[in-house]
Amino acid sequence: MVNQIVHVAAAVIERGDDHILLAMRPDDKHQGGLWEFPGGKLVAGESVHEALSRELKEELGILVVDSSPLIRIHHEYPDKNVLLDVWRVTGFAGEPYGCEGQEVRWVKRENLTHYEFPAANNPIVAAARLPDKYLVTGVFATEEELFRRLHSAMALGLRLVQFRAPWLESDAYMALAEIMAGVCRESGSTLMLKGDVSLLLEDWVDGIHLTADQLQRLRSKGWQYCGDKLLAASCHSDIELAWAAAIGCSFATLSPVHQTASHPYAKNLGKTLARAITDKAVIPVFWLGGMGEDDLGSIKVNGGQGMASISCWW
Template structure:
């Protein structure tokens, strides 16, 4: 079977805008928008292909980049590996050297442009932060608010409110106390619980347990068939390749993979280790956060392994 390796770039300027290009009308999927890139030649290093394609298409030379996501697609006659990188610095002036329309857009505007379906995971990865904080234990609402505020002040852009020791009524009470801290900001509040929470104002996303994930997949639930408001984030807890496949099937925005290392919160869970984690990330088709025994100092290692970033509890909660 024919195998094709394609490189693509999410190019950011100094204002965090993203460069996108419009496919010519006479090409396959003409009129749709895409992230610049092209085929990797046989034997060509991926970063060399990245530099070559961006020079040929846009007249720029990347000077700083890091891996974002790798997506495998299987077709009846071929397999395609889409190798996506984030470019944060470059020389030259970006323009359509092949006559294509190019445009700098803010991340908040990306959803208003039509991309090929295969680009959906890239869009998710481009919009998600590289750090995901999960709340730990606390004593009372004031301490909860203080710790969350400290995390937000430290640059934690997305936080999951996790409190399994609370009753559903208590969780709701504490959640209502947190919502104003996020209201009117770009910061994301993720919750635990039922899918109905996704429909509520003030809640940006839902983090599914692996049991919820497996149940939804068993029932044939698919996000594109459900009345989930645009822009809501759906995250799934995964521990193995089967669950990562389920997460992609139901249409999650991203997933967590755990435990990468030994963790105090789940002392009996066998850690995956970095080798197995890398192998699982290699085949994942949605953005994935590494979780379990990790902190800010592991962020680069997670990204280099193919993850969206790092998820943690203790590392930020105890600031």
């Protein structure tokens, strides 16, 4: 058992055309010969952001201009314990190149899963594939209203949508879901459906969002998902988040962080507990419940992937 934790700042560097920069770790280094998100160890007295800026200057010759926290991952390798503090870098000056002779490559976001990374990186790859806003659909009276609201949300730039309509019969839900999936794909968005995991076998289904009950049942059966589609779960505690990771979820929601109109009697977690729970999770976590877009920055600083909401964007 290795006790000392090595704190590392790493960057998911994004280019406007949906490409992300990877670098090859030199063969003679820890986890050598694998692809990495560029970065390195914090030196004494440095903040994560300072370390990130210094490392990207040293390794790639670029200056960080715009960045925000993405995910923090604790991982125990047999020979080393690391805390990977990963930031999304959305603005930089200069043209990155391998200053230390390392190979660097711009990779399409959707192809990230084709690359071989150190074992700690699975949640980072999942976080890099996801946006910071997750729309959950709210009430609609007619089909026309549903699609009008969906198109408005896409126009606002929302790229991850959960179709929630618990009042619909299964057939009616699935019929609408299939049309919505087409609309979402056309605009480069992903539609998450409520339903059985067997739906993941359907070509037109891009993702499934499980209830906490479904999650518990699948976990107790020892079921596990290994595919490339998005699987998510509604979680309310650290235990549920651990189950979600164990069955192969790519992300989860954590709720209710604050009181919500949709679940007025559920006990809210509050920000301090939500932060502690998120810190233990090994998958990206969207905070849900009683928050507005103004809270997005604070959610990320507290370790969340971003915010899930009905009321903000519906």
